[in-house]
Amino acid sequence: MDLEAEFERTVAAEHRVEPRDWMPDGYRKTLIRQIAQHAHSEIIGMQPEGNWISRAPSLRRKAILLAKVQDEAGHGLYLYAATETLGADRGDLTEYLISGRQKYSSIFNYPTLSYADVGTIGWLVDGAAICNQVPLCRTSYGPYARAMIRICKEESFHQRQGYELLMTMMRGTDAQRAMVQESVDRFWWPSLMMFGPPDSESANTEQSMAWRIKRNTNDELRQKFVDMTVPQAEKLGVTLPDPALKWNEERGHHDFGQPDWDEFWQVVKGNGPTNAQRVAHRRKAHEDGEWVRAAAAAHAAKRSADARAIGQSA
Amino acid sequence: MSFDNAYESLIDHEDTHWAFGTGFSEALPGVDREVPSTVDAPDLFAYCLMLGDDALVLSQRLAEWCSRAPELEEDVALANIALDLLGQARLLLTRAGEVEGAGRDEDALAYLRDEREFRNVHLAEIECGPLAGGDFATTMARLLVFSSWKIAQYSRLRTFDDPVVAAVAAKGLKELAYHRDHAAQWVVRLGDGTPESHERMRAGVRRVWPYLDELFTAHAVELRLGVDSAAFRAEVDGVLDAVFAAARLERPEPVPAARVNGRAGRDGVHTEAMGYLLAEMQHVHRSLPGATW
């Protein structure tokens, strides 16, 4: 029996691959890398918004924001657990993150500079994440697809909360409206970059599409995001900072300008506004917690030794 | 798949119930919000501030751990506890505003009072990590002491004359039981774990120890309302002794911090850390007067 042919048939038939099934090494490695980077993004993504928890301007907003950042930690946990079903080790993956060997979504290398950014991130960044992730609910690897279903539900909740914050601010004072516009101006282009480089420059797409790990190209998803966001921006009363943005009747889609891809690559390569800070923050938390994890392990070992001793004397 | 519409459906949802709602008067359904005639309103207002500020200020401190915890599970757990306390604070401050009757809501009370008007105990406000002033062990020492003390307090408040405070206490007790259990487990793990963790746990208990005495010193308002916090001491001591024994920790000698001309947190006299905590918490709210959030 040809395992590889069996695997290809499973994937082509849109059936799920489960942890105990045979899979090609390349598929396993690609998946571990993709899921780990997604997990890292959730964890690093806690920082830009976590930056505003202590200063949230109302107690209700503080509760919403704290709950959201907590959700992101939960997303990271499910995803690391999904990598473990493929034989990866969470400790190793954390090491890759804090040593810079593995990447996370570049959007989190932009700073959050006002409370409106909390809303903008919910609306645009969680929104772009949803566009990227909804197709992954049907991805070929079972544990990943199931994690994504749960995550997408929560991301869409985050997006609505973000949009509702911006709506509320737009109904407030002139200073609040200006704060929202300024925030959207800063986050619009980086949000478009979240879909990755143009298809013409994207290396991994073809094989990942065949394996049903990826389901749409970067440019397709980017177009979808722009088409969805334009009416929301109108309803909100903000201007998207792209003079080339307009409806194209013939295509049935919006035309739009290109982000600054040089800036994108600069950020991806580690020289974004906060790359060093984000990784250092994660590294410090991990290293400061080392003695706690060691103590928990030592205590658990003593407990199980005690339990064995009790078992023997019984 | 239905999630394909998650994004498109955004515009159609004008309702806000999914985001906690804005008013908190419906948060305790069926509870009578009339101020009972048996209670002195100014005293009840002051007491709601004391209880609300304890919860709000500790919540603010615990949220500092978010993205800084020793493991992801702990980021989730500490955020949970901070959220529980924030929920209690919102109910209590909302109640304080109602009882006062001057039109102040939870946010007016949280963001527009100055330091001297805050009535929380010092234990809630001191720095116990992750920033300067402590570490994870200190945080767990504080949480163990605080939640054990709050449980003793809320247990008595279940039969308090004000039905709103009584309802908050009844609901809060279940949350606090989890907080205390979480803290106790960590105190035991760290006390028992490695020589380093034992030493840190011992230091953490010593760091919070001077703030215990204030917890059992009743303020005049509390005494008039019939809540004598001195009576909580034996119960709290019992819990701490049991946890310390399991953690192989010795109970430190009492070292009560001196008060300032006889006054402390319940009188609005705080530690130096409090001004910074409030400056950070209140800054955005105050810098945009008239804004709606």
Ligand SMILES: [Fe+2]
């Ligand atoms: Fe997430």
Ligand SMILES: [Fe+2]
């Ligand atoms: Fe999210």
